[in-house]
Structures are given as C-alpha cells and as structure tokens.
C-alpha cells in the first residue's frame with residue numbers, strides 16, 4: 306500500500322478521513338483525482354443521514370436539476386413542492402415526436418409531424434460512458450439504453466473549402482484517417498532511419514519508434530513507405546470463389562493535406578465524445594419520464610414563477626398558471642432554484658446586487674437543432690452507413706457542420722436524421738428564418754453531400770432553437786475564465802435560503818451530468834444546514 | 839469544461855474569428871443587425887414582448903434602451919462578452935462589424951446616440967484578452 310507521506314496513512318485511510326470531513330462527494334472526487342477512475346466526479350446521490358420531516362422545500366423548475374433535488378429531498382422526508390412553467394418535466398431533455406408542439410418566442414407554434422415511432426432529440430442526445438450520474442438515473446429508473454454511434458469510419462467527410470481533387474467530394478472517413486496517418490508515419494520513419502531525429506530522442510528508443518510507425522501507419526517494412534492498406538476499404542470487396550478482392554489505392558499525401566479533411570480527426574476524440582456512447586431507447590426524455598411517477602404528487606405543471614421573495618424565515622414564490630390564469634404563491638423553509646440563469650436574471654427577485662451581478666457574468670449559447678424525416682434510409686441502403694456523423698466544413702458556427710444519422714431503427718424503412726446542429730452566429734442567423742426557410746437551408750447542405758437523394762427523400766422536418774425558447778433563453782451556460790474565478794463561486798453558495806442548481810453550476814456545462822451533479826451538491830448543503838439547527 | 843476543448847482548438851487555433859466574421863463589402867449596420875440581432879431584439883428593436891404585465895420582456899427592446907445608448911465601452915463589452923440570455927459575440931463578429939451594428943442601432947428607431955468606432959470595440963476586446971468563451975460541443 307502506498308504511504309501518503311504521513312506515517313500510517315494509506316490511501317484507504319486517507320479517503321475514510323476525507324469522507325468524515327467532506328462527505329461522500331469529496332471522497333468520490335478524490336478517488337477520481339487519484340486516478341481510480343476517469344469519470345464524472347460523483348457516481349451516486351450523496352448518502353445523507355437524518356430527516357427532513359416537518360421542513361418544506363420549494364423547487365423551481367422541473368428539469369433534471371429540479372427533479373433530482375425534489376426526488377432525493379422527498380426521500381429524506383422533506384415536504385417538497387415543484388413549480389414548473391412548462392406542461393411537462395425534463396426541461397431541456399426534450400424529444401420531438403408525432404404530436405409534440407413547441408413554440409419559440411416570436412414564432413408560430415410548431416407541430417411535429419413525424420411518423421409514429423420516429424423522433425429527434427432536440428436537446429441532449431448522447432450519454433458518454435463516464436457520465437456516471439446520468440447513467441445512474443437511467444439505471445435507477447430502468448430506462449433501457451442503446452448504443453449511440455458517435456464515430457463511424459464508413460461515414461463521409463466532405464470539404465467545400467479545401468483545395469485539390471478531394472475537395473467537393475464525399476469521402477469515407479477510413480480513407481482519410483489511413484492516408485494521413487500512413488504518410489505522416491512514413492515521413493517520421495524515414496527521418497528516424499536516416500538520422501534526422503538525432504538529438505531529438507534517445508538513440509535506444511529509435512528502433513521501437515520505427516516499429517511503432519510501421520504498425521501505426523501500415524508501412525512497408527521494406528522501404529518504410531505507405532502504399533495504402535486494405536483497411537481503408539476495398540476497390541472490389543473479397544467474395545466467394547475467385548473474387549479475391551482488389552485493394553483500394555491511397556490518395557496522394559498532398560491531395561489529402563490540401564483537402565483539409567484531416568481537420569475532422571484527432572489521435573483520440575475529445576473525451577466526452579468517445580465510445581462507449583449511449584442513448585435511451587425511444588428518446589432522451591425517457592429519463593425525465595422515469596422521475597415522474599415519484600414526483601407527480603408534488604409537481605405543479607404550467608406554473609410559471611413570476612416573483613421570488615425571501616426573508617430570514619422562508620422563501621415565497623408567486624406564480625401564475627399559464628393555462629387557467631389562476632394565481633397563487635407558495636412558501637417554504639428553503640428553495641432550490643433550478644431555473645436557467647438567463648431566465649432567472651429577468652425575473653422579479655430580491656437577490657442582493659452582488660448575486661445578480663454574478664449572474665450577469667455568464668452568457669448563454671445560442672443553439673439550434675433540426676430533425677428531417679426521410680422516406681428511405683438511403684445512407685444505410687446505398688452506402689452502408691449505420692449511424693455516426695457525416696462531417697462537413699460548412700459553417701455551423703464553427704466549420705464543422707454535421708449530418709447525424711439515427712442510431713436506432715436499423716434497416717427499417719424511414720428515418721429521422723439530424724440535419725442541423727448549429728451554434729453561435731449561425732444559430733442566431735438561421736433562427737431568424739421561417740420554419741420553411743430554415744429547412745430549405747438545411748436541405749441545401751445535405752443535397753451537396755447527397756445530390757439527387759437528400760431533397761427527394763425528405764418528407765417533414767422539425768426545427769428548434771434554444772435561445773428562442775421562453776423558459777430557457779439559451780442552450781447552455783458559457784463561463785469565461787475570469788467569471789469562473791469570480792462570479793461562479795458566489796452562485797455556488799446559497800443566497801439566504803435559496804440554493805441555485807442546474808448545469809450552469811458545474812464544470813460540465815451543456816451536459817445532463819452537470820445538472821444532476823449540481824443538484825446532488827446543493828441538496829447536501831441544504832440538508833446539512835436544515836438538520837444542523 | 840472538457841467539452842469546450844476540441845472546438846476551442848478548431849475555433850481559436852485555426853481561425854481567430856469564425857468564418858462569417860469578415861466584413862463583406864455589401865454589409866451595412868442595418869443588414870448585419872437583421873442577421874445577428876433581429877431574431878431576438880426584433881427588426882424594429884422592439885424586443886420580445888412580456889407574456890403579461892406582471893413580468894419583464896424576456897428580451898429587452900433596443901428602441902429607447904439606455905444600456906445601448908449610454909457608455910460605448912460598456913455596450914461594446916456587452917456584445918463581445920454577453921450577459922445572461924444575451925449571447926457573447928466575440929468569436930463571431932469583428933470589431934468593424936460590431937461598430938457598424940452598434941452605430942446603426944444607436945441611431946435607429948428613435949435612438950439618438952453617437953456612433954461607436956471600431957477602435958472602441960477593439961479596446962474592449964483587448965481588455966477581455968483571452969478571457970472569452972470557447973465554442974462548446976456536445
């Protein structure tokens with residue numbers, strides 16, 4: 306056992322002691338720091354002792370952060386009321402399917418007309434294997450998961466901005482990956498074998514490096530050159546009898562470099578994007594549906610909070626039922642406010658000026674998504690692409706417009722693909738268009754990659770922009786470096802009897818895990834205080 | 839935090855500003871405003887109306903806005919840095935584009951404030967340094 310610099314202090318003892326001081330969250334965070342796991346910091350809700358009986362908690366917003374707070378606190382005996390402005394729970398975790406109606410500010414209501422069984426996740430859509438809090442609730446509520454194909458070598462990349470003969474052509478990802486790494490390995494191998502790396506590495510490592518480069522780039526041992534590999538795909542696929550197959554030919558190094566298509570790949574994808582990636586069967590909103598039976602009795606839907614007031618005894622929220630016009634107010638000992646800061650900042654509250662100013666240091670990202678129903682799964686039938694993303698350098702806010710293919714309903718007749726996932730100024734600009742114009746713009750992009758196929762297969766679409774959603778006003782919180790240091794810590798602390806929660810109070814902004822784990826963090830603080838008295 | 843990295847390297851390393859942050863010859867303050875602001879603040883600067891008299895408009899009008907017409911440095915910083923539901927544009931708009939938009943909005947719909955030069959925006963951007971937001975992806 307390692308000795309942690311203190312006589313008798315083993316790692317286990319250290320963790321036990323930390324648990325006594327900082328609670329389970331601290332232990333789990335420390336375990337990660339020790340490299341026991343590389344995953345989100347918290348794995349399960351904090352283990353809280355003592356009872357909340359006789360105390361009231363008001364939860365504002367029934368997104369994941371609000372629902373989690375309500376569910377876990379009610380288990381401890383607190384009397385919880387949840388006020389939710391929308392007609393459903395889950396907040397951003399929404400799935401558009403037949404009959405789903407939504408309305409952006411300044412737009413007509415939009416009704417989803419997909420065929421029965423087809424859907425698009427207009428908010429969250431992927432759950433990385435290391436987001437253990439999200440996986441915890443999926444498992445807890447028995448929400449079945451399936452694989453979300455987030456990487457697919459058979460899928461296409463497409464560059465309209467690149468130069469040379471590969472620009473403006475759809476190309477299989479495997480071909481580009483094999484060629485760029487093959488040729489790069491060849492260069493380094495030749496440099497190493499002709500003494501050009503002398504002084505840059507230990508001489509005894511050179512042989513191993515050469516072995517690695519041959520392995521990595523599929524180089525010929527004879528001349529250390531890259532002549533292609535059948536792993537990039539075949540010209541003629543091997544078959545029965547005399548069909549031995551014909552190897553594909555690599556593109557030239559400079560054509561691949563000129564094309565810019567290498568920009569879509571790294572040694573390993575961004576950590577949050579790596580396999581194993583999951584999605585709930587039937588849509589991301591299934592996790593919210595999991596909470597519902599357990600929080601239904603404390604939940605007021607269609608109930609928009611207009612005003613929040615507090616004093617040293619409690620918190621009062623004044624609300625209006627947007628369907629019936631009924632008005633009322635609810636008072637509790639404590640409040641978990643799980644409303645996005647973009648919305649909260651425009652509400653009538655009595656937070657101290659310093660707290661309000663801290664909220665102003667965050668900015669919310671404009672984001673939009675669009676699902677397009679195709680009458681035939683031509684990407685599967687004609688090209689053998691099952692899920693994953695077609696990556697292009699059209700501008701989606703940054704130069705990586707993806708068309709994402711459904712990871713469900715394999716080989717069925719129709720499918721809904723993600724035709725647009727746009728950010729920043731492109732999200733702002735396209736959101737100014739009418740529904741019809743938006744879809745037309747998105748079809749135009751798809752049509753360049755699948756000429757003659759994309760538009761003609763299109764049946765109906767659904768588009769949604771989060772910055773135009775009244776109860777969100779943005780996709781997710783963006784913290785600048787200095788705001789993280791100055792404003793963010795202020796919002797982590799309660800303002801009087803009000804605790805904020807939501808993805809914005811995490812370092813996993815824009816992820817459901819951020820919402821779940823921020824709720825766990827805040828209910829632990831609230832409970833410790835409520836039971837200390 | 840991790841989700842911001844890859845796109846940050848795409849958006850920041852290879853492109854100082856996003857693809858559209860280059861002033862096209864025919865771009866005016868008015869046409870830029872229509873593209874980059876009007877979806878939220880309305881073509882005539884009217885904002886998004888309050889659902890009922892007991893709440894604030896979710897997106898404030900710019901016609902008659904004191905915030906827009908007062909301190910040029912504060913307004914330029916707001917556009918670059920964002921504020922709650924107001925997005926940060928520092929990755930998406932150049933100093934010249936922001937100057938054109940603000941000069942237009944400060945003189946439109948009855949507003950009567952002075953133009954804002956690209957230099958004022960550049961100064962505000964300099965103060966932000968590399969503090970800005972990175973492009974996220976999820």
Ligand SMILES: Cc1cc2nc3c(=O)[nH]c(=O)nc-3n(C[C@H](O)[C@H](O)[C@H](O)COP(=O)(O)OP(=O)(O)OC[C@H]3O[C@@H](n4cnc5c(N)ncnc54)[C@H](O)[C@@H]3O)c2cc1C
Nearest residue numbers: 366368369370390396397429430431610807808815816817
């Ligand atoms: C386009 C997009 C893609 C994403 N992709 C992923 C992904 O792939 N994987 C992933 O894990 N995460 C993803 N996320 C992030 C994830 O959706 C969020 O982090 C998470 O759902 C936020 O939960 P929350 O509880 O903090 O906020 P919300 O879900 O926004 O909940 C806030 C709640 O407050 C309510 N509310 C607002 N105003 C009032 C009021 N006045 N009175 C009462 N109630 C009010 C709202 O209606 C809402 O229900 C994505 C988000 C977006 C927008």
